[in-house]
Amino acid sequence: MSDITLSDIGRLQAAADGSDVALAMDEDAFRGFYDRTSTALWGYLSRISGDRQLADDLLQEAYYRLLRAGQEFESEAHRRNYLYRIATNLVRDTQRQRRPIHDNTHLASLPAEGNPPGDADRAADVRRAMRKLKPRERALLWLAYAHGSSHGEIADVLGVKTASVKLLLFRARRRMAALLRGERRTSGGRL
Amino acid sequence: MRPTVCSHEASVWESVATGQWPDTTDQALKDHVRDCASCADLVAVTSALLADAACARTESAPPSSAIVWWRAQMRARQEAARAAERPLTVVHALAIACATGLLVGLIGLAGAWVRDSSAWPISSPSATLGVLKSTHLPLTGAWSMLPWIALAATLVLAPLAVYVIVSED
Numbered sequence: 055m056s057d058i059t060l061s062d063i064g065r066l067q068a069a070a071d072g073s074d075v076a077l078a079m080d081e082d083a084f085r086g087f088y089d090r091t092s093t094a095l096w097g098y099l100s101r102i103s104g105d106r107q108l109a110d111d112l113l114q115e116a117y118y119r120l121l122r123a124g125q126e127f128e129s130e131a132h133r134r135n136y137l138y139r140i141a142t143n144l145v146r147d148t149q150r151q152r153r154p155i156h157d158n159t160h161l162a163s164l165p166a167e168g169n170p171p172g173d174a175d176r177a178a179d180v181r182r183a184m185r186k187l188k189p190r191e192r193a194l195l196w197l198a199y200a201h202g203s204s205h206g207e208i209a210d211v212l213g214v215k216t217a218s219v220k221l222l223l224f225r226a227r228r229r230m231a232a233l234l235r236g237e238r239r240t241s242g243g244r245l
Numbered sequence: 246m247r248p249t250v251c252s253h254e255a256s257v258w259e260s261v262a263t264g265q266w267p268d269t270t271d272q273a274l275k276d277h278v279r280d281c282a283s284c285a286d287l288v289a290v291t292s293a294l295l296a297d298a299a300c301a302r303t304e305s306a307p308p309s310s311a312i313v314w315w316r317a318q319m320r321a322r323q324e325a326a327r328a329a330e331r332p333l334t335v336v337h338a339l340a341i342a343c344a345t346g347l348l349v350g351l352i353g354l355a356g357a358w359v360r361d362s363s364a365w366p367i368s369s370p371s372a373t374l375g376v377l378k379s380t381h382l383p384l385t386g387a388w389s390m391l392p393w394i395a396l397a398a399t400l401v402l403a404p405l406a407v408y409v410i411v412s413e414d
Contacts, residue, residue, distance in 0.1 A: 077321060085310035092310070097301030106304070113307055118317045177300050180293045199291040200298040202262060220250060224283075231286035234293055 077121040088117060091134055094201065095141060101200075102192045103145045104185050112148065116141040131207070138211040142193055149189060183233035191226035198223055251283045261291040338406040345406075346399035350391045 079087065092113065099116075100109035119140045120133070127133040184192050193212055197203040208223075209216040251257075256274060260266045266288065267275060278284045307313075 077317060081314055084314055088310040088313060092307040092313075093302055093305050096305040096307050097298055100301060100304070101297065110307075114313055114316065117313055118320060121317050122321065176293070177297055180297045183293075184297075195290060195294060196298075199258070199262075199287075200294040202258070224250065227286050227290050230293075231289045234289055 078123055078125065079121060084117075084121065087130070087133065090130075091137065092117075095137065097200070098138065098193075098196055099141055099145065101181075101184060101196055102142070102189055103149070104181070108145075108148060112141060112144045115144055119144075135207055135210045138197070139213065142211055146189065179234060183230055183236075186233055187226065187230060190222075191229065194219070194223050194226045195230055199227075251281050253277050253281065253284055254287055257284045257287050258291055261288055262295060266292070335407055338409075339403055342403035342406045343395075343399050345402050346395045346397075349398040350395035353394050354391055 077084070095116065096109055096113050099112050100106050103109055103112070116137060120137050123136070123140075125136065127136065184195075187195070190212060194208060197208045197211060203211070205219040205223075206216050208214075208219050212219075214222065253274065257266075257278060260270045260274060278288055
C-alpha cells in the first residue's frame with residue numbers, strides 16, 4: 055500500500071504552495087484522527103469487501119470524502135460513524151460496478167491438506183464464512199462484534215433503522231455461526 | 246423469525262471481548278451459554294471475528310497520515326482548479342461553435358458561387374458580363390442566407406461542443 059517514494063513526497067511538498075484548500079479539518083486534527091482510526095477502518099474495509107487491494111484504495115478515498123464533506127460533527131464518535139458510512143457506501147458502489155471478488159490471497163494462506171489446523175486454518179474458516187454472507191451482514195457482524203458498536207451506531211453507519219438492527223444482527227449471527235460450524239466440519243473432514 | 250434476544254448477551258459479549266472467556270468467566274454465565282443457543286452463537290461469532298480483527302490489525306499497513314493529507318490537499322486543489330475553469334471552458338466551446346458555424350456558412354456560400362461560376366461562358370467579355378448580371382440575383386440570395394446557415398450550424402454544433410467539453414471534465 056505504501057508505495058509512495060521519497061521523490062513523490064518531494065513532488066507533493068513542492069506542489070503544496072502553502073495556500074491550503076478548504077478541507078473539513080485542519081492538518082493536526084486530521085492526522086490525529088487518522089492515526090486513531092485508519093487501522094480499524096482498513097480491517098473493516100478488507101473484511102467487508104474481501105479484497106485487501108481494494109481496502110487500500112478505498113481507505114484513502116474514504117478519508118478524502120470525509121475531508122471534503124462540509125459537515126459539522128458533534129463528536130469524534132459522530133465523525134467516525136460518518137467515516138464508516140462513507141466506507142460502507144464506497145464498498146457497496148464498488149461491488150455494484152465489478153464482478154464478485156474472489157480473494158485468492160486469503161485462500162493462499164490455507165494450510166496444506168493433512169497439516170494440523172491452527173490459527174491460520176481458523177482465520178481461513180472465518181474468511182470463507184464471511185464471504186458467504188451478504189455484504190450488509192458482514193458489515194453488521196463486524197461492527198457489532200469486532201468493533202463493539204451499539205445498535206444506534208450500526209444503524210447510523212448502514213443507513214437502517216435502529217429498531218431493525220436487532221433482527222438483522224440476530225439473523226446474520228445465526229447464519230455466520232452455522233457457516234462456521236460447517237467450515238469447521240469441512241476443515242476437520244480434511245484431516 | 247423473531248429474534249430470541251437473551252438478557253445475558255451483553256455480559257457474554259463483554260466476557261469474550263475482554264478476553265475473560267472462558268477461563269475467568271463466571272461459572273453461571275458459562276452454564277447459561279451451554280444451554281442458550283443464541284448466546285452460544287454469540288460466543289462462536291464474536292471469538293471468530295475478534296481473532297480475525299487481530300489478524301487484520303497485523304496485516305494492515307495504511308499509508309502515513311502525512312501522505313494521506315498531502316494527497317487530499319493536492320486532489321482538492323486540482324478539483325478546485327477544474328471547477329474554476331469550467332465556465333471559461335463553456336465560453337470557449339461556444340466561441341468555437343460560433344466560429345465553426347460561420348465557417349460552414351462561408352463554405353456553403355463559396356460552394357454555391359463555384360457551382361454558378363463553373364457554368365459561365367468565357368467566349369467574350371460581354372457574354373461574361375451578361376452571366377454575371379444573371380448570377381447576381383442567386384448570389385445575393387446566397388449571401389442573404391449566410392446568417393441563417395451560420396445560425397443553424399451554431400445551433401447544431403454549440404450543444405455538441407459544450408457536451409463534449411463538459412463530459413471530458
